[in-house]
Structures are given as C-alpha cells and as structure tokens.
Amino acid sequence: MHYYENILALIGRTPLVKLHRMTRGIKATVLAKMENLNPGFSVKDRIGVSMIEAAEREGKLKPGGTIVEATSGNTGIGLALAAAVKGYKCIFVMTDKASVEKSRYLKALGADVVITPVSAKPGTPDHYVSTAQRIAKETPNSFYPDQYSHPANPEAHYRTTGPEIWEQTEG
Template structure:
C-alpha cells in the first residue's frame, strides 16, 4: 500500500487493470486479457475521452468558464463529461433521447448535469441534430464536445489506453478487440498498436 494521494477524482481516470479471463476461454494455449474500464470513476471507458476532449479544448482556448459544455449522448459519455465538468466547475447540458434509462438520468442529474430530451422516435440522431442546431444558433454560449467527430476522442486511447495495454502485456500482443460505438476506442488502439507492431490484428465488435 502506498501513501500517495490523488488531488482529484480525475487522477483516477485511466491506468485500469488488465486481467486474465479463464472460464470464458476454451483454449488453454491462448491467453485472453480484459481491460477493466469499469474501474474508471465514472464506470466506463468513456471517462478517458471525456477528460481528454475537455482538457484539449481548454488548452486551445475553445472552452472557457463562461461556456456551457454541450453534448448528445446515450449515457456513458455524458456521465464522463458530467464528472469532469463537476470537478472543473463547468456547467453542462446533455441532450438525450427520451428512451434512455431512468437510472442514467438520475446519475447525470446527481452530477449536476442539465438534461434536454428529444423524441424517442428520432433516437440518438435526433439528439445529435439538436445539439448541432443549438451550437450554430449560440456559438458564444456553448462548447460542443462532439464525440463523433472530435479527434481528441480517439487520441485519448492512442496516448492512453493503447500504451497502457502495450506496457501491461510487455508488447506481447497478437489481437486487440474493442466494441464499436463512436469507434474512438478502436481507432486509437489500432493506430497506436499498429505503429508499435504491424503484426497486431485489430477486431471491432458492434453491439
């Protein structure tokens, strides 16, 4: 046990454990490892790009305390952004389909996020269109995280997740696999790991 102390909960984002999977692995000659992103304080891998997108925007002067963080989300990215916003003192408006679970809504509101709902029939596309229109109308009021198009999304994994995996495996890696949503995780892993070893295969899984 160490006596080190984190300055804020944001220091706990990343550096998650990589553990072997035994019971789900039918082939004893193959080692399957799982990166436990649930260990991030917001409970998912989305904490990484949430923090990276906000800090990159701060460095560029795009996000200042007079602006409201704005994003369309179905849950996890919103939780990550709300967590970072709460710690850094930003206001945040999240736009979600009204079909999202009440549990996620309660979590986001507990973190101080303001939530706007769009019709369920429009799915997440409706929420995305809403935030684009809002930021076009009031660019001086909002900073749009725009996880689907923001390069900081995949760069969070290029500089963070991929390098953690590389170090944790000692560079002994044959295949990297990730679920596909915005594809930020997969893009970051693929670009970095393939730079380190062109033999590494990349697999995407669509939920």
C-alpha cells in the first residue's frame, strides 16, 4: 500500500510545462512551474511550511501556539494548511479588498480571519500589518512570521524550488 503521511508531503515536486505561444517566432524555451498543483493551490505552500518549521526549530512556535500573520490570502493559506496538520491555531489579518473566497478558504482550514479597511495607511493602527502585530503581542504563545522579512521565505525556494527546476531541466 502506498500513501502519504499527511498533505504536507504533497507540497513541491510540481511539474514544468512548456509555454509555446510565448516563444512563437523566436528560438527559446520558456517553462512554467505549475505551483498551482500544490495542495493549497499556490507557491506559498512552500513558504508556509518553511516558516513554521523554522519557528519550531528556533523555539518561537510551541505546541498549542497561535500563528498570527498579515496576508492577502495565499501565504495565509500556506500557513493555515501546515498549521492544520501540525495542530496550531491561526489568526490572519486581511484587508477588505481581499477576496471573499480566500477568507472562506482560510476559515475552512480552521483559521480566524480579521478584516481591516484597505484605506488604512501603513504604520497606522488600523493597517492590516499593524493589526496583525498588535494581535500577536496580545495573544499568548503566538508567533508572528512576518512573511515580508522572514528568511525562511526565500530559503524555501533555495532548498526546494531551485533544486527541483535544476533536476527537471537536467541542469
């Protein structure tokens, strides 16, 4: 019998597809990595797992902890997917411009979603990033990944996406 231990084992190893129209009339090969085939339907699944695993290793995220993040949706989905498997709670802060579908998807994965006005200026208390930072400070045993500056975000691609492309293109 062959099966995967959990859905996180399905992240990565996405196929490459040749884009013919882009190269019509020129001698080039352009390939697209089909990251939409990850379980959360985006490249952000990789960084969600990467940031959570880094926080676990560093002792910043402990069992029963809560992940609090500002997101427009896809990073939140990547984090929520991994959090659901690993048993963490999630609170995501989004603007009212974010799609209802992404908010519903996050809730379906067990996350709480806080909506802030898109009109809130960066640095003001109502801005979605400021709100997420405040909630993280107010929530015991919480972890604020800060996707915009977390080193595990690009590191995920260095460790996984890059080597996959190298292998798939045979160098």
